[in-house]
Amino acid sequence: MTRKLFLEDAYQRSCTARVEAITAEGGVVLDQSVFYATSGGQPGDSGWLRLSGGAEAAIGTCIKGEDDVLVLLPAEGPIDGLRVGDSVEAVLDWDRRFAHMAMHTSLHLLCASVDAGVTGGSIGAEKSRLDFDLEESPDKEALEERLNALIAGAHAVSASTITAEELDARPELVRTMSVAPPRDASGLIRVVRIGAEGDSVDFQPCGGTHVANTSDIGRVRVGKIEKKGRQNRRINIHWEPAAA
Numbered sequence: 001m002t003r004k005l006f007l008e009d010a011y012q013r014s015c016t017a018r019v020e021a022i023t024a025e026g027g028v029v030l031d032q033s034v035f036y037a038t039s040g041g042q043p044g045d046s047g048w049l050r051l052s053g054g055a056e057a058a059i060g061t062c063i064k065g066e067d068d069v070l071v072l073l074p075a076e077g078p079i080d081g082l083r084v085g086d087s088v089e090a091v092l093d094w095d096r097r098f099a100h101m102a103m104h105t106s107l108h109l110l111c112a113s114v115d116a117g118v119t120g121g122s123i124g125a126e127k128s129r130l131d132f133d134l135e136e137s138p139d140k141e142a143l144e145e146r147l148n149a150l151i152a153g154a155h156a157v158s159a160s161t162i163t164a165e166e167l168d169a170r171p172e173l174v175r176t177m178s179v180a181p182p183r184d185a186s187g188l189i190r191v192v193r194i195g196a197e198g199d200s201v202d203f204q205p206c207g208g209t210h211v212a213n214t215s216d217i218g219r220v221r222v223g224k225i226e227k228k229g230r231q232n233r234r235i236n237i238h239w240e241p242a243a244a
């Protein structure tokens with residue numbers, strides 16, 4: 001299996017790693033990875049692999065492979081001269097990843113601001129969306145105000161794990177009807193909390209990457225609210241990063 005460094009510290013931008021395998025298509029399996037693999041509506045990370053000889057190869061994305069490994073897919077096909085056992089440095093396209101973290105955390109806040117089940121969703125660097133099991137569209141201005149108040153509230157974001165039994169006892173935690181809660185190799189489920197324990201803004205199973213504090217997001221704008229079927233409303237949000 002690949003050690004998923006992004007679950008331990010989402011702000012780690014690079015790591016050294018050992019090449020464990022190279023797939024027939026040239027995909028690179030590392031012993032540990034700062035690259036997030038496409039899942040749960042969040043795109044896989046892009047970036048670069050720096051080889052021991054000094055050469056650099058662009059990585060287009062990262063996907064899940066079999067046996068709990070992550071596979072980094074080179075942007076331009078198999079990497080010349082790369083061998084199993086080599087030591088490499090894996091470096092994220094941090095601007096893109098941070099945008100995914102800000103957007104992903106914003107979707108948790110959106111989920112907490114709309115009283116309905118989530119039927120789907122997608123995260124992009126500039127625009128993201130959630131689909132809700134809703135008959136009426138919520139008020140756009142009020143929703144935008146609520147989201148930005150939560151962001152400005154500077155709530156801490158933290159992750160922990162619970163057992164399957166604990167989750168079964170609290171079915172209300174599973175907000176996303178279309179995605180199974182993420183389980184690690186030992187069967188534990190990762191849960192993400194926004195806000196303090198006992199006074200949370202949001203608390204639900206999630207295997208994605210998030211900002212450490214909602215104030216890191218900046219602002220969001222609520223875009224189009226689309227009617228996708230009688231009992232489905234798609235809410236789009238756009239990211240307006242905090243000034244550097």
Ligand SMILES: [Zn+2]
Nearest residue numbers: 104192206208
């Ligand atoms: Zn999440």
